[in-house]
Amino acid sequence: MSDLKYQNGFGNHFATEAVPGALPQGRNSPQQVALGLYAELVSGSAFTAPRAENLRSWLYRRQPSVVTGAYRPYAQPWLKTGAAEGQPMPPDPLRWHPVPIPRAEEQALDFVDGLRTVVVNGDVEAQSGMAAHLALVNRSMARRAFVNADGEMLLVPQEGALRLVTELGVLEVKPGEIALLPRGIAFKVEVQGPTRLYVCENYGAPFRLPELGPIGSNGLANPRDFLAPVAAFEDGEGPYEIVKKYGGALWRNEQAGTPFNVVAWHGNLAPLKYDTVNFMTIGSISFDHPDPSIFTVLTSPSDTPGTANCDFVIFPPRWMVAEDTFRPPWYHRNLMSEFMGLVYGQYDAKPEGFKPGGMSLHNGMVPHGPDAEAFEKASTAPLAPHKLDNTLAFMFESRWRFRPTAFALQEAPRDAAYAECWAGLGDRFQQP
Numbered sequence: 001m002s003d004l005k006y007q008n009g010f011g012n013h014f015a016t017e018a019v020p021g022a023l024p025q026g027r028n029s030p031q032q033v034a035l036g037l038y039a040e041l042v043s044g045s046a047f048t049a050p051r052a053e054n055l056r057s058w059l060y061r062r063q064p065s066v067v068t069g070a071y072r073p074y075a076q077p078w079l080k081t082g083a084a085e086g087q088p089m090p091p092d093p094l095r096w097h098p099v100p101i102p103r104a105e106e107q108a109l110d111f112v113d114g115l116r117t118v119v120v121n122g123d124v125e126a127q128s129g130m131a132a133h134l135a136l137v138n139r140s141m142a143r144r145a146f147v148n149a150d151g152e153m154l155l156v157p158q159e160g161a162l163r164l165v166t167e168l169g170v171l172e173v174k175p176g177e178i179a180l181l182p183r184g185i186a187f188k189v190e191v192q193g194p195t196r197l198y199v200c201e202n203y204g205a206p207f208r209l210p211e212l213g214p215i216g217s218n219g220l221a222n223p224r225d226f227l228a229p230v231a232a233f234e235d236g237e238g239p240y241e242i243v244k245k246y247g248g249a250l251w252r253n254e255q256a257g258t259p260f261n262v263v264a265w266h267g268n269l270a271p272l273k274y275d276t277v278n279f280m281t282i283g284s285i286s287f288d289h290p291d292p293s294i295f296t297v298l299t300s301p302s303d304t305p306g307t308a309n310c311d312f313v314i315f316p317p318r319w320m321v322a323e324d325t326f327r328p329p330w331y332h333r334n335l336m337s338e339f340m341g342l343v344y345g346q347y348d349a350k351p352e353g354f355k356p357g358g359m360s361l362h363n364g365m366v367p368h369g370p371d372a373e374a375f376e377k378a379s380t381a382p383l384a385p386h387k388l389d390n391t392l393a394f395m396f397e398s399r400w401r402f403r404p405t406a407f408a409l410q411e412a413p414r415d416a417a418y419a420e421c422w423a424g425l426g427d428r429f430q431q432p
């Protein structure tokens with residue numbers, strides 16, 4: 001990893017130039033931009049969105065993005081979009097073991113070709129819903145960029161580090177960190193070896209920090225820990241391939257030069273990275289297991305208050321101190337649908353069966369909770385303060401039911417015996 005520079009602060013209005021004097025001062029679109037650059041505005045919201053939700057950045061670049069070729073369809077049969085491309089969903093809990101990362105000699109996969117959609121919901125044309133993908137990657141993108149006009153992408157690396165070259169600069173992320181790439185911003189993914197990541201593709205309202213209510217003005221994910229890149233552009237000759245996701249399909253074209261030609265930019269629409277070690281967890285210091293919403297890092301609201309299009313929730317290392325309390329999650333059924341992954345370590349509700357790199361799906365109103373072994377242990381454990389350490393699980397939680405893809409049901413290593421993990425929960429009623 002190199003010593004990249006970053007700018008701090010979720011939602012900040014950043015200003016950065018890779019060459020001194022490139023950024024216009026006092027106006028956005030002077031008659032002539034310095035250094036022969038072109039001005040280009042990228043909006044992540046309607047122009048008229050309320051100030052608190054308005055997202056846009058000004059890019060000063062060597063050529064504007066209109067200088068490109070015509071698009072033709074690009075085949076990526078594993079990439080699916082919206083509920084319509086999912087399979088019928090049984091009302092069962094589902095779980096998968098880690099999907100192996102193919103060896104580069106067997107099947108070379110970059111980020112675009114390595115995407116495997118696991119679950120989908122919503123409708124991309126209605127700007128609502130999301131997909132959870134895996135990306136199984138063993139090769140860097142070289143003169144190829146990806147642009148997702150269908151949604152913003154939240155990357156959760158699980159194995160292997162990523163170098164993300166974006167129009168707005170370079171970010172490096174490793175397991176334990178996440179990256180948020182705004183809709184429509186070109187990026188490419190460089191890897192160092194076999195790499196697995198979870199990806200949330202959010203068709204809905206952009207992710208933002210959750211309201212804190214009575215928690216107050218600090219805590220959970222603090223804004224200053226989100227890092228944006230500084231302006232950087234690449235040199236190098238030769239054509240570039242642009243792969244664009246647009247309307248649920250992939251398209252490709254060739255253009256003469258690199259899209260990573262932005263010499264300066266300013267604004268609040270920017271890729272971000274965040275290290276989950278900076279998440280300030282809050283939990284019970286008296287009794288009872290709180291709702292997992294206390295672990296929300298980012299939320300994409302829907303048009304119903306408090307009922308998210310998608311919440312990104314983490315289960316990081318933390319102390320368990322609650323008295324006279326069954327400390328793991330309770331048994332439950334929820335309106336919301338829960339897709340989970342495990343970056344590393346053990347998850348307290350499923351210490352053995354849920355593997356790092358694996359996935360689980362508990363859709364709306366599907367009962368779930370600790371497996372029989374976890375129940376037994378937690379029901380009899382001494383309630384001394386206990387650190388859940390070396391662990392990071394996460395959840396993409398959505399108001400819309402997820403549909404698994406054909407890949408998830410037929411290709412991925414599904415744990416066919418998942419439901420048996422609860423079979424040992426016998427009737428223990430003691431009639432007085």
Ligand SMILES: O=C(O)Cc1cc(O)ccc1O
Nearest residue numbers: 291292328329330338349368
């Ligand atoms: O089901 C799960 O494992 C996720 C979850 C965790 C928790 O602490 C409370 C509720 C919940 O859905």
Ligand SMILES: [Fe+2]
Nearest residue numbers: 332338362368
């Ligand atoms: Fe749950």
